[in-house]
Amino acid sequence: MTDAPIKVLICEDQELVRAGYLTIFSAQPDMEVVGEAADGRAAVEAARRLRPDVIVMDIRMPILDGIEATRQLAGPGATAPAKVLVVTTFNVDEYVYEALKAGASGFLLKDAPPAELANGVRTIARGDSLLAPAVTRTLIGHIADRLRPSATSKPARDRIIRALTARELEVLEQLSAGLSNAEIAGRLFIAPETVKTYISRILTKLQLRDRVQAVVLAYQAGLVRGDD
Template identity: 50%
Template sequence: MSVSVFVVDDEELIRAGFRALVNAVPGLTVVGEAANGAQAVQSVRTLRPDVVLLDVRMPVMDGLEATRRIMATGSATPTRVLMVTTFDHDEYVFEALRAGASGFVLKDTPPERLIEAIRVVAAGEALLTPTITRRLITEFVSRTAPAHRPVPAALATLTEREREVLVHVAAGRSNAELAESLHISRATAKTHVSNLLSKLGARDRIQLVVLAYESGIVSPAGGSGDTRTG
């Protein structure tokens, strides 16, 4: 699969490093770069890359606002945003996931993991593998009172099995791990996840995780929470 990548970071050396790394991999090509979010939004609208490697903290426009604007453009072949940050506890990252980013990695991520992350996101999947993602969401949600978390009415339409699957998805489990845990086939696990995405109007698994925590279906402590829908 050929994947076009756009690199955004306010440090020129970091952009150069990412560019060299990505261009050295067959099938991956850097089609452009920017030093801040404002430049990125304008260029991405024109170039429509498959994946944007986007720094969180930048001058002029940060990665959060850039993500919102990039995802708001709308396209039959949407650009996926992969956040890259120095901090493993940055609230901006959580907000970026809510804005539509498909995941994030740390800047000191090994090269092979970064390339894998780009491919995962380009394939339309959400990057949930790093445990830091789940910890970040847990920490953020734990500061928000349950009464103030939105509870989508669509949750009432979920079957007991779909709620169970949602809990497993919120724990960061893949379809293969879901199948093993619930003693079902991978195809069935994939079908349940697809049904959740459709019923809850979620873009990807990342949004399912955020929704599970915000609605209280999964508690910040890591277990199942209050599953009431009304």
Template identity: 50%
Template sequence: MTIKVLLAEDEQLVRSGFRLLLDTEDDLTVVGEAANGAEAVELARSARPDVVLMDIRMPVLDGIEATRRIAATPGLEQVRVLILTTYDTDAYVFDGLQAGASGFLLKDAGPAELLHAIRVVAAGDALLAPRITRRLIAQFTAGRSAGRAGAERLSVLTDREREVLALVGQGLRNDEIGAALYLSPDTARTHVSRAMGKLGARDRAQLVVIAYQTGLVVP
């Protein structure tokens, strides 16, 4: 199956580099290029990509608001946004995850890492760059959300779903969750899906955010 990718980046040279890289892969195809966030939203609605590579700082409409509008558009529930950021201290990354992004990646990532990220996100998994994920999410969650959700928000979950959510928050995959809790990967996946539905999470990336917000995972 071919993964359709939309490039949202205001620098034409960077977009061209991404296109050249993606065009060399048999399972990836570029279905559009946007020079600003507003164009990204419109192209997402018309081209229905599987993945949007979304820069944060763009004219007209920034990548965070563009992500939020894509996530809120009926019919685009399966469109995954992978946010690209220049700095690992970028304060907007957490906002992007809350807006509905499926993950983020540093722009200095190598070609193989970028291609892997696109495929992971297209498959429905969260992609959170290991060297910045926990520190970044913990930093902004602690500053903005302490005590806001907690036990009341998690009360909709069963004890098992809460255990699973904690492991998702620590970055474990379904097979790793299954091994930790003596469950099959399919059963772990079912618990993850149920937790997402009950908590209104778009994907695993938002489950990670919730796990930190509610104090289930402590930095």
């Protein structure tokens, strides 16, 4: 018995881009495009009706932008949080940070190769978050430039420090630099499986859904900065 295909919902206001995504995902033997939406409100309605496995979400859309659509579908108030893959460009990276806070499971650039887009959908469908190191290091640099410690940073930082062991804090810092499990393992001289265990513990202790949320929290709390 073969596995059911990954159900994909495409949310993109530009018809040409949307058609490109449709071509890419429809060509994958393990994927099925179950719907399309050209604005954020339609995206929310389609997602709730079609229950896709992964929502490919643009940020800039009419009526309701992709950030608010993501918040409604994957944020803290969502009864059944959806898996959202945000697609963006570097010139809107400030919105990416907001999208990740809103509950997105990851992001890719709009000009990513077709194979990378397809693999991004697969990554999120299986429950992992997508912070591709090659993209993340650059994008996190842009995001981090906008995040400075504030009056609310210290309580959040203290909570993280109290909750995690010294080793877990090391792993969180490496994770926040956009490193993969294998790269973290190499830097800390531990096995990749051990890194995976540490990350699982971090998420459990901090009550986070995935590694994307862990990175966002680390920057919000001032635990790591772009110039570290």
